[in-house]
Amino acid sequence: MSSFQGSKINPATFNRSQIKFYLFLIALAVFMIMPIVFMFSQSLKPINELFLYPPRFFVDNPSLKNFYDLINVTSVTVIPMTRFLFNSIVVTGAVVFLSIVISAMAGFALSKLKFKSKGVIFEANIIALMFVPASVAIPRYLIVDGLGLTDNMLGHIIPLLAMPVGLFLIKQFVDQIPNDLIEAAAMDGAGNFTVFRKVIIPVIMPALATVAILAFQTAWNNTETSEIYMNTETLRTFAFYMTTLTGNLENKVAGQGIAAAAALIMFVPNLIIFVIMQSRVLDTMAHSGLK
Amino acid sequence: MLRRMFRRNREMMTGYMFVLPWILGFLLFMAYPIYFSLNMSFNKVIISSNGIKKDFIRWNNFKYAFLSDPKYVEELLMFIKSVVFMIPIVIVFSLLVALLINQPIRFKGFFRAIFFLPVVITSGQVVKELFAQGAASVPIVERYGIIDYLQNNLDPSWSEPIISIIQQLIVILWYSGVQILIFLAGLQKVNSQIYEAASIDGASPWEIFWKITLPSIKPFILVNIIYTVVDLFTNSLNNVIDLIKVNMFQIDTGFGYATALAWIYFMVIFTILLVVVLVFGRNDDYNPRKAGR
Numbered sequence: 040m041s042s043f044q045g046s047k048i049n050p051a052t053f054n055r056s057q058i059k060f061y062l063f064l065i066a067l068a069v070f071m072i073m074p075i076v077f078m079f080s081q082s083l084k085p086i087n088e089l090f091l092y093p094p095r096f097f098v099d100n101p102s103l104k105n106f107y108d109l110i111n112v113t114s115v116t117v118i119p120m121t122r123f124l125f126n127s128i129v130v131t132g133a134v135v136f137l138s139i140v141i142s143a144m145a146g147f148a149l150s151k152l153k154f155k156s157k158g159v160i161f162e163a164n165i166i167a168l169m170f171v172p173a174s175v176a177i178p179r180y181l182i183v184d185g186l187g188l189t190d191n192m193l194g195h196i197i198p199l200l201a202m203p204v205g206l207f208l209i210k211q212f213v214d215q216i217p218n219d220l221i222e223a224a225a226m227d228g229a230g231n232f233t234v235f236r237k238v239i240i241p242v243i244m245p246a247l248a249t250v251a252i253l254a255f256q257t258a259w260n261n262t263e264t265s266e267i268y269m270n271t272e273t274l275r276t277f278a279f280y281m282t283t284l285t286g287n288l289e290n291k292v293a294g295q296g297i298a299a300a301a302a303l304i305m306f307v308p309n310l311i312i313f314v315i316m317q318s319r320v321l322d323t324m325a326h327s328g329l330k
Numbered sequence: 331m332l333r334r335m336f337r338r339n340r341e342m343m344t345g346y347m348f349v350l351p352w353i354l355g356f357l358l359f360m361a362y363p364i365y366f367s368l369n370m371s372f373n374k375v376i377i378s379s380n381g382i383k384k385d386f387i388r389w390n391n392f393k394y395a396f397l398s399d400p401k402y403v404e405e406l407l408m409f410i411k412s413v414v415f416m417i418p419i420v421i422v423f424s425l426l427v428a429l430l431i432n433q434p435i436r437f438k439g440f441f442r443a444i445f446f447l448p449v450v451i452t453s454g455q456v457v458k459e460l461f462a463q464g465a466a467s468v469p470i471v472e473r474y475g476i477i478d479y480l481q482n483n484l485d486p487s488w489s490e491p492i493i494s495i496i497q498q499l500i501v502i503l504w505y506s507g508v509q510i511l512i513f514l515a516g517l518q519k520v521n522s523q524i525y526e527a528a529s530i531d532g533a534s535p536w537e538i539f540w541k542i543t544l545p546s547i548k549p550f551i552l553v554n555i556i557y558t559v560v561d562l563f564t565n566s567l568n569n570v571i572d573l574i575k576v577n578m579f580q581i582d583t584g585f586g587y588a589t590a591l592a593w594i595y596f597m598v599i600f601t602i603l604l605v606v607v608l609v610f611g612r613n614d615d616y617n618p619r620k621a622g623r
Contacts, residue, residue: 057435064430068444070503075447145352154345160353167360168560169599171571171592175363176578177585178370182358201355204560211512211553215519231344249511252449313450317443 075310082106082296082303089295105300112284112297118273120280127259127277130195134258135251138202142250146209147239151221152231161210168203176267183268194268195276199258205250212246213239248316255312260305281305371590384586391590402591405569410598413562416502420558421551424506428513429543442514449507505561509554516550517543552610556603563599570595 076097081089083101113120149157179198188194216239224238240247265279281301371392374385395402431441520543528538564571574595578588 057433060430060433060435064427064435064441067427067503068441071444071448074504141351141355144348148345148348152341152345152348154342157345157349160349163356163361165556165603166600167356167364169563169603170360170364170596171564171574175360175367178363178366179359181366182362186358197355198359201352201359203360206352207557208508212515215515231341231348235348245511245515249508256450309450313447317446318439 075306078299078303078306082299084296084299086296089299105296108297109284109300109304120277122273123275123277123280126192126195126274129192130276131255131258133196134199135254137196138200138205138254139247139251141200142202142205142209143240143243143247144235145206146213146243147235149206150210150213151216151218151239161206164203164206167201168207176263180267189268190271190274192274195258195261195264195274198264198268199254199261202250202254202257204253208250209243209246212243216242252313252316256309259308278305367589368593370586371593373586375584375586387586391587392594394587395591395594402570402573402594405573406595406598409568409570410602413559413602416505416562417555417558419502420506420509421554423503424509424554425513425547425551427506427510428517429539431510431514432517442510445510446507448504505558508557508561512550512554512557513547516547520546548610552607555606555610559599559602559606563595 080098080101082105083098083103085100085102085104088099145160148154149161183189183194183198186197188197220238220242221234224234229237260278261276262279262282265275269275281304284297284301370384372386372388374387374391376383376385427445431438431445524542525538528542533541562568570591574588574591577591578585
């Protein structure tokens with residue numbers, strides 16, 4: 040077991056043989072970071088730079104004017120912005136937590152427990168994965184309406200909980216866990232719930248963190264449920280609010296700057312969640328105690 | 331004997347209990363809507379204030395899509411072509427990055443974070459905004475005339491695909507985040523004793539890669555291809571989905587026709603995945619039906 044690669048990461052000394060790897064990685068990393076740098080610089084550009092042709096990548100005279108404009112626009116609406124923010128936080132939190140629990144439980148059962156028709160369930164999941172979400176919008180509305188979830192906070196949450204991608208990724212991870220580990224735990228007297236809680240969950244933490252990020256993405260950026268299921272203005276989410284705000288302004292010259300600022304504000308929580316979760320996600324199997 | 335049966339029953343029960351919440355959600359928000367849309371695709375659907383009016387027209391929606399629709403087939407073919415091109419690039423690229431990150435270098439965590447970062451942007455509102463603002467093109471490439479150089483010095487049949495890849499490069503790189511992660515997980519599971527043994531026996535790094543690394547991460551390659559196909563096909567930035575959405579609210583075509591388009595699209599994805607699974611999942615280690623039993 041001492042052979043584990045993870046213990047060897049980050050060698051203590053810098054070695055000349057590493058240079059070639061750095062060259063590649065740094066070059067590629069620049070490409071990956073570019074869009075984010077662009078978004079920050081775009082939101083700081085004053086009007087005359089936004090319409091510069093050919094467009095420049097970096098801002099020359101950064102100003103916070105776009106953000107002041109954004110605040111001005113939001114202060115004239117009847118409902119305070121914090122209301123939408125509150126909705127979004129509640130909804131996103133609930134979706135992330137519940138969808139992780141549901142997918143992890145289902146992933147564990149489909150991978151390690153024996154019961155009938157689990158093959159069918161997983162195949163149905165893959166099929167759902169392939170389906171274009173837009174084409175089921177209307178039947179979904181009928182169901183949400185039938186359950187009485189329109190104009191209800193739960194209408195934001197419940198439709199997002201069955202996450203096919205989440206189940207897919209988690210099951211693939213659980214598949215990699217050797218059965219010996221589970222049998223060893225069972226031998227020590229652990230029931231299925233204990234195995235799930237004490238063995239499976241810690242081991243698939245990286246997969247869970249990945250799914251958490253994906254679930255956060257869907258919930259936080261989701262405008263569809265506000266648009267379709269909610270009639271009451273106060274129940275709508277922050278993402279929806281932002282799109283209406285910029286949607287009305289898009290054609291005006293001043294709107295461009297506000298849109299850039301709004302895009303940045305929408306994006307920052309994504310970044311924060313990412314920074315918080317990334318160490319767990321990226322540990323992959325390193326600390327899983329397996330191998 | 332009796333006890334064993336009891337135990338098996340109990341395992342089945344817990345099994346169902348674990349999956350139950352998921353099944354409920356799935357039936358309500360996936361299975362029924364999908365069935366409903368299949369039903370609609372054979373109808374002409376008119377949605378008005380007094381409800382939904384259906385008119386059964388058999389295969390006419392599908393016929394119209396293939397024979398009369400001015401845009402659909404063309405867009406679909408174009409998209410399939412570009413996807414077939416992009417999948418190997420995404421897979422090879424993410425494998426390459428995963429291999430690089432798995433090398434004994436410093437700042438591993440930092441690089442892993444950066445390559446996973448695009449996953450946070452490539453969804454939802456943000457990425458649309460980015461595209462609208464033109465962040466997806468590579469300014470450096472255009473500024474230094476690399477494209478002109480390629481156009482002047484290469485045969486068009488070669489330069490055109492290369493140029494289109496360069497122009498889409500960032501987008502392709504953006505779609506590799508989760509794949510890199512999956513490959514890394516796979517690479518870290520390979521026992522390093524095998525590497526040591528191989529190098530003692532005189533295998534070159536090249537041979538080690540082809541004979542040890544690649545076979546041992548084969549299941550992850552399949553997972554990655556499936557993930558990439560699904561990711562590319564269902565993301566909101568593609569023209570075919572736009573077309574489906576547009577048709578949904580058009581009076582003359584309507585919801586029924588839009589769902590028919592969605593079903594054709596679905597069958598295409600399904601076929602591609604089937605081919606992928608047949609090619610890559612056929613022999614030895616990996617079989618989605620048997621995995622995990």
